[in-house]
Amino acid sequence: MNDDPIMVFAGSGSPRLTARICEYLQIPQGKNETLRFSDGNTFVRILENVRGRRVYVVQTTVFPANDNFMELLFWIDALKRAGAESVTVVIPYFSYAKGDKKDEPRVSIRARVCADAIEVAGADRVVTMDLHAPQIQGFFHKPVDNLYALPIIGECIKGMHLQDIVIVSPDVGFAKQARRYASYLGASIALADKERTGHDEKAVILQIIGDVKGKTAVVVDDFTISGGTLADVSTKLIEQGAREVYAAVTHGVLAQGSIEKIDRSPIKQLLITDTVENQPVQFSDKIKVVSVASLFAEAIKRIHNRESISEMFR
Structure with a gap:
C-alpha cells in the first residue's frame, strides 16, 4: 500500500x-x-500527477442532478486521459436510480442510460450506497459495490435507547431492508400500504400492516425528497396507536418544502446521512445528520488492498 x-x-x-x-x-x-x-x-482539472495510479473520485449526483452527473463523467474522462491506471467512482447518492424500469409506454430507463455513460467515460468500478433498486448493479458491466448505511444508522438508533421499537417500512419496496433493520435492532416490523398514482412525488398511505399500538415506531427508507411519505406514514402510525414516531433514511435529499412537512408531522427526529450535503433547505432541530464517511473510506481501503467488502457487513 505504501508503494501505491x-x-x-x-x-x-x-x-x-x-x-x-x-x-x-x-x-x-x-x-x-x-x-x-x-x-x-462545466470545466474540471486535475492538479497533480495521477499517471499509473489507482484513483477514487467522490461525487454525489443531486442538487443539481444533471450538472453533478455531467461533472462526474468529466472527472472520469480527465483522470483516464491523465494516465490513471484505474478510476473507481464513489457515488454516495445515485439520483437516477429511481428510473430503473420501463413501467409505462415511451419512457426512458434513465438509470441504464447513466450506467452506460459512466462506463463509456472510462470508470473501472462503482461504489454507491443503498441503491433505490439493487438490480441496477446489473445495468453495469463493471463491478458495483452497493454499501449499506444500516450499521451507522442502526448504532445511532441503539444510542437513542428507545423503548419497544417497531421498524416500519413505508412501502413494499423497502420491506426487505427494513427486515434487516429489525433484525439488527431486535425489533418487530410493520409495513405501510402505499399507493402512488402519478409523478408528482405524492403517495396515499392506505393502511399500516402490523402491530404498532403502544410502540415506538421507527420509519426507515432509502431516501426522502418531499418528506410527504414520512409525514403521512407518521400520522397514520399515531392514528393506529403508536406511542412515538422516529424516522431514519440514508439519503436526505430534502427539496424545498420538505422541512416544513417534517416539522408539522408527529416525527420526533429524522436521522439522515451525509451522502447528500448541498440541500437547498435549512435544517430544523428535528434533523440529525450522521456520517457514513467511515464506511466509504473502509470500502476504498479494501478495494485498494484487494480485500473483501462484504466482510464489512457480516
Whole structure:
C-alpha cells in the first residue's frame, strides 16, 4: 500500500464527505478544481500527477442532478486521459436510480442510460450506497459495490435507547431492508400500504400492516425528497396507536418544502446521512445528520488492498 498510496478526489457535489473520508484514511485529499462558466458549461482539472495510479473520485449526483452527473463523467474522462491506471467512482447518492424500469409506454430507463455513460467515460468500478433498486448493479458491466448505511444508522438508533421499537417500512419496496433493520435492532416490523398514482412525488398511505399500538415506531427508507411519505406514514402510525414516531433514511435529499412537512408531522427526529450535503433547505432541530464517511473510506481501503467488502457487513 505504501508503494501505491490511495488518491481520493472530490467532485463539487461531495466536498465535506470527501474530506471526512480522507481524514479517516489519514491521507491528503487529491488536488483538483471545478469551474462553471456563465453559459452553464462545466470545466474540471486535475492538479497533480495521477499517471499509473489507482484513483477514487467522490461525487454525489443531486442538487443539481444533471450538472453533478455531467461533472462526474468529466472527472472520469480527465483522470483516464491523465494516465490513471484505474478510476473507481464513489457515488454516495445515485439520483437516477429511481428510473430503473420501463413501467409505462415511451419512457426512458434513465438509470441504464447513466450506467452506460459512466462506463463509456472510462470508470473501472462503482461504489454507491443503498441503491433505490439493487438490480441496477446489473445495468453495469463493471463491478458495483452497493454499501449499506444500516450499521451507522442502526448504532445511532441503539444510542437513542428507545423503548419497544417497531421498524416500519413505508412501502413494499423497502420491506426487505427494513427486515434487516429489525433484525439488527431486535425489533418487530410493520409495513405501510402505499399507493402512488402519478409523478408528482405524492403517495396515499392506505393502511399500516402490523402491530404498532403502544410502540415506538421507527420509519426507515432509502431516501426522502418531499418528506410527504414520512409525514403521512407518521400520522397514520399515531392514528393506529403508536406511542412515538422516529424516522431514519440514508439519503436526505430534502427539496424545498420538505422541512416544513417534517416539522408539522408527529416525527420526533429524522436521522439522515451525509451522502447528500448541498440541500437547498435549512435544517430544523428535528434533523440529525450522521456520517457514513467511515464506511466509504473502509470500502476504498479494501478495494485498494484487494480485500473483501462484504466482510464489512457480516
